[in-house]
Amino acid sequence: xxxxxxxxxxxxxxxxxxxxxxxxxxxxxxxxxxxxxxxxxxxxxxxxxxxxxxxxxxxxxxxxxxxxxxxxxxxxxxxxxxxxxxxxxxxxxxxxxxxxxxxxxxxxxxxxxxxxxxxxxxxxxxxxxxxxxxxxxxxxxxxxxxxxxxxxxxxxxxxxxxxxxxxxxxxxxxxxxxxxxxxxxxxxxxxxxxxxxxxxxxxxxxxxxxxxxxxxxxxxxxxxxxxxxxxxxxxxxxxxxxxxxxxxxxxxxxxxxxxxxxxxxxxxxxxxxxxxxxxxxxxxxxxxxxxxxxxxxxxxxxxxxxxxxxxxxxxxxxxx
Amino acid sequence: xxxxxxxxxxxxxxxxxxxxxxxxxxxxxxxxxxxxxxxxxxxxxxxxxxxxxxxxxxxxxxxxxxxxxxxxxxxxxxxxxxxxxxxxxxxxxxxxxxxxxxxxxxxxxxxxxxxxxxxxxxxxxxxxxxxxxxxxxxxxxxxxxxxxxxxxxxxxxxxxxxxxxxxxxxxxxxxxxxxxxxxxxxxxxxxxxxxxxxxxxxxxxxxxxxxxxxxxxxxxxxxxxxxxxxxxxxxxxxxxxxxxxxxxxxxxxxxxxxxxxxxxxxxxxxxxxxxxxxxxxxxxxxxxxxxxxxxxxxxxxxxxxxxxxxxxxxxxxxxxxxxxxxxxxxxxxxxxxxxxxxxxxxxxxxxxxxxxxxxxxxxxxxxxxxxxxxxxxxxxxxxxxxxxxxxxxxxxxxxxxxxxxxxxxxxxxxxxxxxxxxxxxxxxxxxxxxxxxxxxxxxxxxxxxxxxxxxxxxxxxxxxxxxxxxxxxxxxxxxxxxxxxxxxxxxxxxx
Numbered sequence: 150x151x152x153x154x155x156x157x158x159x160x161x162x163x164x165x166x167x168x169x170x171x172x173x174x175x176x177x178x179x180x181x182x183x184x185x186x187x188x189x190x191x192x193x194x195x196x197x198x199x200x201x202x203x204x205x206x207x208x209x210x211x212x213x214x215x216x217x218x219x220x221x222x223x224x225x226x227x228x229x230x231x232x233x234x235x236x237x238x239x240x241x242x243x244x245x246x247x248x249x250x251x252x253x254x255x256x257x258x259x260x261x262x263x264x265x266x267x268x269x270x271x272x273x274x275x276x277x278x279x280x281x282x283x284x285x286x287x288x289x290x291x292x293x294x295x296x297x298x299x300x301x302x303x304x305x306x307x308x309x310x311x312x313x314x315x316x317x318x319x320x321x322x323x324x325x326x327x328x329x330x331x332x333x334x335x336x337x338x339x340x341x342x343x344x345x346x347x348x349x350x351x352x353x354x355x356x357x358x359x360x361x362x363x364x365x366x367x368x369x370x371x372x373x374x375x376x377x378x379x380x381x382x383x384x385x386x387x388x389x390x391x392x393x394x395x396x397x398x399x400x401x402x403x404x405x406x407x408x409x410x411x412x413x414x415x416x417x418x419x420x421x422x423x424x425x426x427x428x429x430x431x432x433x434x435x436x437x438x439x440x441x442x443x444x445x446x447x448x449x450x451x452x453x454x455x456x457x458x459x460x461x462x463x464x465x466x467x468x469x
Numbered sequence: 470x471x472x473x474x475x476x477x478x479x480x481x482x483x484x485x486x487x488x489x490x491x492x493x494x495x496x497x498x499x500x501x502x503x504x505x506x507x508x509x510x511x512x513x514x515x516x517x518x519x520x521x522x523x524x525x526x527x528x529x530x531x532x533x534x535x536x537x538x539x540x541x542x543x544x545x546x547x548x549x550x551x552x553x554x555x556x557x558x559x560x561x562x563x564x565x566x567x568x569x570x571x572x573x574x575x576x577x578x579x580x581x582x583x584x585x586x587x588x589x590x591x592x593x594x595x596x597x598x599x600x601x602x603x604x605x606x607x608x609x610x611x612x613x614x615x616x617x618x619x620x621x622x623x624x625x626x627x628x629x630x631x632x633x634x635x636x637x638x639x640x641x642x643x644x645x646x647x648x649x650x651x652x653x654x655x656x657x658x659x660x661x662x663x664x665x666x667x668x669x670x671x672x673x674x675x676x677x678x679x680x681x682x683x684x685x686x687x688x689x690x691x692x693x694x695x696x697x698x699x700x701x702x703x704x705x706x707x708x709x710x711x712x713x714x715x716x717x718x719x720x721x722x723x724x725x726x727x728x729x730x731x732x733x734x735x736x737x738x739x740x741x742x743x744x745x746x747x748x749x750x751x752x753x754x755x756x757x758x759x760x761x762x763x764x765x766x767x768x769x770x771x772x773x774x775x776x777x778x779x780x781x782x783x784x785x786x787x788x789x790x791x792x793x794x795x796x797x798x799x800x801x802x803x804x805x806x807x808x809x810x811x812x813x814x815x816x817x818x819x820x821x822x823x824x825x826x827x828x829x830x831x832x833x834x835x836x837x838x839x840x841x842x843x844x845x846x847x848x849x850x851x852x853x854x855x856x857x858x859x860x861x862x863x864x865x866x867x868x869x870x871x872x873x874x875x876x877x878x879x880x881x882x883x884x885x886x887x888x889x890x891x892x893x894x895x896x897x898x899x900x901x902x903x904x905x906x907x908x909x910x911x912x913x914x915x916x917x918x919x920x921x922x923x924x925x926x927x928x929x930x931x932x933x934x935x936x937x938x939x940x941x942x943x944x945x946x947x948x949x950x951x952x953x954x955x956x957x958x959x960x961x962x963x964x
Contacts, residue, residue: 184882243551243890342478342481342482345476345478345481345482346478346481346482346483346485348476349474349476349477349478349482350485352474352475352476353474353485354487386476390475390476391475441516441520453481457480457481461480462480463478463480463481
């Protein structure tokens with residue numbers, strides 16, 4: 150049976166927020182006061198019944214606030230959970246600064262089946278006139294339709310297909326959403342930025358030999374037993390960039406993700422391979438060098454996505 | 470990344486500085502210690518420089534590589550802005566620091582630089598002139614004589630020239646000519662660190678990224694513009710330089726005219742180096758040149774009490790520590806709108822801002838009432854430093870009965886909306902030069918146009934004897950400056 154209608158009054162949450170700010174101002178009054186910062190609403194959907202995931206989300210939000218101060222709304226779905234809401238603030242002192250900067254947050258706990266009601270509650274809680282980003286942390290969006298009511302609220306929806314069981318279906322789901330006019334992102338794609346950048350810089354510094362190599366075939370080696378979304382994205386990106394070139398995905402032993410890309414043709418080979426630590430080993434006919442992969446922590450990936458609030462034409466082309 | 474690169478993704482990929490060397494002339498000077506090395510360290514800290522970057526410092530002082538590294542380490546620790554010092558990061562960065570002692574007039578210095586670059590395998594080289602300006606021409610010519618300074622298929626060779634670019638129009642032209650004897654104009658980066666400030670760049674974003682301000686950005690709505698660069702400090706050890714330069718050469722000819730050009734220029738067709746610089750140059754060329762007889766009416770010189778007792782200053786010095794001028798722009802957008810510019814030392818506080826004063830409402834609808842105001846022009850303040858941001862002042866009804874109006878301010882604070890640290894001007898400009906982006910650098914025609922604007926003032930003042938001092942430290946400058954605005958019905962915004 151569907152749980153009872155929500156008992157949270159959005160006006161009360163907004164009132165709590167005002168009181169929170171008044172209290173912060175009072176507490177910090179003698180120390181230079183606080184500055185209220187907000188550049189977007191960030192709605193974060195934690196995994197159902199997963200306290201650790203919700204805590205991890207809160208930690209990441211705390212880091213993200215420094216660069217992307219926002220009104221964060223954390224949704225904690227809980228089986229049979231009571232509908233409740235509370236407000237919080239994330240504050241930090243900029244290096245060398247004298248005034249604390251604070252961003253506000255709202256945490257809502259609700260039964261997993263109450264998505265429609267929660268979505269209605271969110272409407273008045275969204276900071277007006279600013280972008281709204283929805284971050285669906287786990288694979289739930291691909292398993293059932295429970296997150297669908299939240300999609301129309303957001304200007305951008307960030308998914309993470311890293312752990313999905315059916316990568317091709319997940320990509321198809323994102324492609325459909327894009328076709329429906331939604332702006333979507335996938336942290337699995339964001340993880341490829343370091344790889345893609347290394348290949349792009351290789352192209353910039355290319356000589357005729359590398360161009361010849363790229364005109365033959367491209368072999369992408371991946372681990373994890375089957376190609377995940379990262380490997381599939383990488384292959385599609387290559388196909389879009391080098392039309393007519395044969396791109397092959399080859400399984401190798403090792404952890405999931407891309408392990409190497411080899412451009413081969415006319416007797417020449419250029420390769421980019423996963424090296425020690427977080428580096429890539431680039432080898433051309435003329436020289437070898439290392440490129441450092443950027444950190445792929447959740448906050449780094451999210452920071453990259455939050456800095457792109459408009460269209461992302463390259464990812465859109467890859468989705469097709 | 471080139472436009473033709475099929476893998477390009479400008480939304481996500483950082484600009485990449487290629488393997489290169491930076492050769493700093495004047496490596497023992499203040500600029501290197503306070504700005505250049507801390508900025509380069511910070512770029513390295515953020516992985517915006519290749520791990521293999523080489524920095525070669527040169528100056529007359531005999532030092533070994535390790536001594537130079539030690540001195541630079543102390544400087545970075547002292548002058549790094551808004552960042553912690555990371556010992557591990559420094560260790561990696563310091564490996565790329567090298568030092569060559571030598572005389573700028575000695576060809577052996579340039580041979581040694583060439584040998585060092587060859588030994589390091591660096592073909593992309595950025596030379597940075599941070600020496601006494603009188604050496605600029607000679608250094609460039611000696612680089613050329615040593616076979617350095619020419620961009621080839623093997624690598625680029627660029628030069629960054631610090632201000633001042635000459636001490637008048639003739640010397641600026643001569644310097645440009647000597648530089649062009651070795652470097653192409655495309656490889657010459659004349660640095661004006663004001664243009665690298667985030668808040669100055671934000672003027673372009675504010676004007677051309679929004680739809681609502683540009684329609685109000687013209688003679689029909691704007692009454693006048695005030696550009697102020699006030700310093701509360703005095704010479705701070707720069708007596709020898711400042712005595713020769715004075716306020717016009719130190720601030721107005723370069724920084725403030727560039728800021729004025731940014732405020733008043735037409736939109737460029739694209740945000741590309743030459744498109745933006747063309748518009749800045751056009752604006753600078755549109756500034757009306759004062760006739761000699763107009764200078765006393767439109768320009769004011771000042772010197773603070775006590776300046777002549779500063780170390781290194783001539784007791785009868787005629788150097789102005791304060792300068793104010795009224796400029797007009799002869800184009801359709803700005804015809805008749807005064808742009809007042811002032812800069813001075815020992816003023817009440819440190820502030821750089823642009824105040825755009827709009828015309829008052831055409832008709833006073835509200836009658837005067839005790840304690841209230843009826844008419845007050847709207848003011849748009851673009852704050853460059855400190856407390857970077859934008860404020861709009863307008864009238865609002867005072868709460869309570871009756872219709873009393875009171876000015877209120879709507880504020881945007883740069884640091885609050887973007888909680889992360891902004892790069893310093895030198896970080897931005899150094900990275901730009903290393904990636905070949907000259908948008909924020911000044912071009913020969915811009916430099917010459919701005920000299921042309923100030924030359925009548927400099928020539929007039931050189932031929933007059935002022936009754937100095939004419940303002941006290943901690944005041945807003947000489948009364949003649951207030952009178953200059955009063956003649957046009959305006960007052961300085963002193964707050």
